[in-house]
Amino acid sequence: MIRKKKDKCSNLQQRLSIWERCSNIRTLKQIHGFMMVSGFNSNPSALRELIFTCAISISGAMDYANQLFKQITEPDRFMWNTMLRGSAQSSNPSNAISLYTQMEERHVRPDNFTFPFLLKACTKLSWVKMGNEVHGKIVKFGFESNTFVRNTLINFHSNCGDLTVARALFDGSPKRDVVAWSALTAGYARRGDLGMARQLFDESPIKDLVSWNVMITGYVKCGDMENARKLFDEVPERDVVTWNTMIAGYVRCGSCDKAMEMFEEMRCAGERPDEVTMLSLLSACADSGALDVGQKVHSSISEMGFGSSKIVLENAVIDMYAKCGSIENALEVFRRMREKDVSSWNSMIGGLAFHGHAEETINLFTEMRREKIRPNEITFVAVLVACSHGGMVEEGHQYFNLLRNEYGIEPNIKHYGCMVDLLGRAGLLNEAFRFIEAMEIEPNAIVWRTLLGACRTHGNVELGKQANERLLSMRRDQSGDYVLLSNIYASMGEWDGVEKVRKLMDDSGVKKDPGCSLIEADNKELMNFLFESKPNLRLKYNVI
Template sequence: MLRKSGAQRRQPALWRRCRSLRQIKQVHALMVLRGFLSDPFALRELIFASAVAVRGGIAHARLVFDRIPHPDRFMYNTLIRGAAHSDAPRDALSVYARMARHRGDCGGGGVRPDKLTFPFVLRACAAMGAGGTGAQVHAHVVKAGCEPDAFVRNALIGMHASCGDLEVAAALFDSGARRDAVAWSAMISGCARRGDICAARELFDESPVKDLVSWNVMITAYAKRGEIAMARELFDQVPERDVVSWNSMISGYVRCGSLRHAMELFEEMQGMGEKPDTVTVLSLLSACADSGALDVGRRLHSYLSERFSRTGLTTILGNALIDMYAKCGSMKSAHEVFCSMRDKDVSTWNSIIGGNALHGHVNESIDMFEKMHKGNVKPDEITFVAVLVACSHGGMVDRGHKYFNLMQQQYRIEPNIKHYGCMVDILSRAGLLKEAFEFIDTMKVEPNSVIWRTLLGACRIHGEIELAEHANRELLKARSDASGDYVLLSNIYASVGEWLGSEKMRNLMDDTGVNKEAGRAVIDGSSKDLMQSCRQF
């Protein structure tokens, strides 16, 4: 288990003022103009700020790093560290491999890994579940003479305990590490990551000195398993909490569907002087989006507006707000957040385009896509699903074909089953059923039951019996136990007076043992007025 104390490294005042990737890029541009790109000190600070100090800057750090002819050890270690903590830990291994390839080339600027390199490489192995690669790195550690170092040893324990050889982890732990609280945390964390929460709890109870990391590991493990009572029991017992403790508990309540308890804890967190971070708010906004709790979402938005009044919302928080408002049906608020954001990425555009499409705001969705297409943000496969959905809702067949071709020809994106499904839906809604069947014949992937069911529903609307029979045959090949598919074709026969065909489908259900599911109505039990009305009957 690695601590992040190194993140407190003292930076020069200029770099401390950089709190976003946009500001880092501005300083980078200034360095280019002033000729500082040949200054190793300035380059080190640029890589550190991009890879470690600011969230989401690792790609920019790698871009800078790859253009340095002879990076020094600090640059390598910083980039490996940043990648190990990012969403792409594999990049840490690729940088380490480059370092290992050139370590013997001392005359050409080669550098050797040291005790600050290995812990983050091992962290990346653990994050990827790459126990085999971790074992190879362990061999490099021994060869470099770094195994006795406590920082490296604890990283080895954590890696082996979570995805490597548990016996090796135990041997390292027993060989003088039992006096180290960090080593206990590494063993506890490793067992928890393996899913062996009983072993993790035994170690936790046995540990002579429980540090905050150990408490947080156990709280998180119980919360992720849905054992929210056990998580809360430990949370209430922990001598001192940090933001990770609060986040683990809040996320646990969100995962269990208890938004009320999560918000109560969020407010208690602020009342006790603990500052919520991005993870805290993202978890709550996600819960609001899933449950449609617009009022709670607005309260969170108000909190964020006050907190980021000077710097403006970060991209990731702005994206979460847009997604929340879109899923809660408040597209006006989603547009306001979108317009207020200074930095927008592809997820920002996808959220606003998809939100408009979802709510039938076809023209707004198309307009947003056109602005994105003409701007400097490259659409991805999710973007094209969203805009094709808008075309489907708007009955825009020609435009749908245009975007489908644009995706492949200009952006080199191969269509997946969702893109094909959208095109079939566009053609089906327009009554172009023969064209839809012909389009399916050109697909590079096997059509799934959703596509055939879309066609079957369109055949019912347009009274196409022969095509409906063909679609149903293909649908039953893909899935033969869905009663709705039989009932749908039976209703198609009945709608055009083909009573024998309708009865045949009903009999086929009986012969194949498919039972029709009973219909159900969903009532919002929280509505007091509705419940009072029901009692009157």
Template sequence: MIRKRKGTTTSVTDVGTLKQIHSLMIVNGFATNVAFLRKLVLAAALSMVGPAAKAAVTQYALQMFAQIPQPDTFMWNTIIRGSSQSQDPVQAVSLYAQMDQRSVKPDNFTFPFVLKACTKLSWVNTGSTVHGRVLRLGFVSNVVVRNTLLVFHAKCGDLKIATRIFDDSDKGDVVAWSALIAGYAQRGDLSVARKLFDEMPNRDLVSWNVMITAYAKHGEIECARKLFDEAPVRDVVSWNTVIGGYVLRGLNREALKLFDEMCGVGECPDEVTMLSLVCACADLGDLESGEKVHAKIMEISKGKLSTLLGNALVDMYAKCGNIRKAIRVFWLIRDKDVVSWNTVISGLAFHGHAEESLGLFSEMQRTKVCPDEVTFVGVLAACSHAGNVDEGNRYFHLMRNKYKIEPNVRHCGCVVDMLGRAGLLKEAFDFIGSMKIEPNAIVWRSVLGACKVHGNVELAKQANKQLLRMRGDQSGDYVLLSNVYASQGEWNGAEKVRKQMDDNGVTKNRGSSFVEAYS
């Protein structure tokens, strides 16, 4: 498949097409033609760019380049550029080293691509070495090279060096200003970042977004909103930053309200916007707002649901209690990944639909998607809710033996909960004793709850002892043990636990509830 990018040459999106073009060049005698090779390398390099780039295409592009006897500087720069923008920027640094070994002299186009790769990888030493070579070859006067160096040092290198580069720059260069502001903001020095922002002679949209993002990422959402309101012009990034900042702070209603304002001024939302809003609805448990957001997603995507948004919608519907809609959305996701399967399997499990959850896990096993540790938390939870002890044990061993996943505390907690719900309290204690990891309070609280249900006072005392050893100020643990005694009519034991609470200064939190009002 060949795809035309606006304003660029043709890019290849699948390895078969790339091989076909390469083969035709060889058959027709163009394999040594510099002009044709340049176009081929450029098409291959473009295919490496972005999150949708396929590993097979990238691998073949690199193999193909390696077969060119004497690539010129343009070809080297082109393949380094593609590698630096790919999912594996390490290749860009490797190619730069090969270029040096083959005595091909880099130019002012080479260094920005290599430095961008070093920035992505946070390779400070390598980037600093490249900086040294830039100085030796005299390219530091080039504006693009200098600004890329500034970005590198501001983001992951030395801020003092970044500041010196900035001081040597043209004070009208907004790219340099924005890079230094972002550097200080990323390191948490918002006061210096704001001072630089206020001193900027000319601010463009990028510089406004850099400062708004700085405030939002560091939790200062009020400052971010104030600056957002003051901005002379905004784009979708501006809106997304503040909406996302509200969601991160748990101010989900404010996020939904700002989205309404965004639509009101005619700004078109993108996938980032909608992802933040779906998360907001999930956190609120607001099904009505979630359905409206879902409708908007289908409108702007023309019915083509991305994997990322599909997964978020499945999670949102599950959290809002509409598991049937969650399943319908799940089947609409064309390219299901492990997160897609995990979300629906866990959603079904925690809503009590154990058979459907385990049925989907069986379906997952028939696909090319490999289960991970999160998958088995959902599977074991389904077995626990259904009381399927034998099946749960089978899946626990399957996880370790077939998929080589070592159980973590969440897996062990599910097994303990499963055994406790089935009344196998001694087995639950034996399992805890065999665990290679330290059981946490959730595991012991699960046992304590099971002891209450099944009326086992002695084991409840042992579980409570472990809980108090971990943290003795949780009133719920005392109350639960007291209730175990009370359920068996052992009122003296219940009274002793209450007295122990008083002696240790533990007070029971007053019960409360809330009702969300809609205006």
């Protein structure tokens, strides 16, 4: 299986011999320029290669591919399919859907290549309704019996559609290949039906490495590391995914040591770790606050030298150091980076803010703006946190206005939460209360509890009661039974009771404490809420 993939790869390289040197968008633009001056711009096969290189071979060049594609007066079906494929695998899969709509408008007939790309986009977006519509079109055009199309359908339905539909497609197949078996197995495993998944796995007449990986992943996802390990020991061959699955599994269940052992074993077995391996390990260290292990992982990354995914890894390293409490190391990595993206800045600014370095946070944010890097909503959470901890009420207001007026970002619940915290800490309780009431989105329980905490700190029982009433009036599913309990305590002015309830909630959450934080005892609930997502990993989904 792996060998087959490699062959495919080298064929592709041979076929694209002229385009082989073209590994970045700058070279591609040069070739495009050459094509324009030399008349190749109207040569269909040259155009096909250009579109293909842009949409498939170079990552992050989909915008350019879209621009190019618009200029082609009559693209052929191959070009349409190439664009669909590129969009489906890009960070903006919804573009595939609009491309298909255009295809229909221009009466270009889809073929058996078109639909797998389209379904892939629906699956990635979890667009169930759209996926079902696509299924309808597949039936209409008579492609349901095509093995590739049918397997993609099984995958769509078992991923986000109706598992019984996936089952029916599978059962109704005249011949089921290894992909059909593993797609359905993965579907059952994903929904927690490990029994059915295992039954399919045992029954399948053919198994390849992916089949084994699917089953191991199933056990790992439901935390059954024992059975995962059993299969891992039995598997006839292993690839980087097999190892990564096990490592991620140990990380998920908090066995940082076992994850590291696996990593050592992996290297001994001669398997080269990839960026997924390293991201897993870094997040293990960040979660457990294991600075010494994190440093080892960091030096491994430097030794191995990951080319294209360097920025993502460096961002994760910054995040790891910050979460382990070593701001100095985080800053050193940040300062040494040759290229930075928004996430690099966010990881560093967030790290500083999380540890209460208010002034440094604002300074770095100012530097970011000076360098014309566009901050996003995550950046502003960090900036507002810094204002809050630094007691910078006026600046906080300014930045809050800045995010909407200068960057056109609609404030989200986290930004509002920061503002309430900012006002509450400064003792401006009535202002905080009015601020919540004027919010353009529904305040959540955390926002009200932040105000409640401030009322306690400043000894304002009267407003605390009001905040509690609001908490109580919230929908039960948002705040849970805890609100009721909290209300009972707080309405009697028993702040210790409120604290107990909050602690109960913290303890029941899966989030672990950060390794070392200067503000640990300081509105922990809000801080966990604000920093729960890894800023360095969010970018993937933010780039459109």
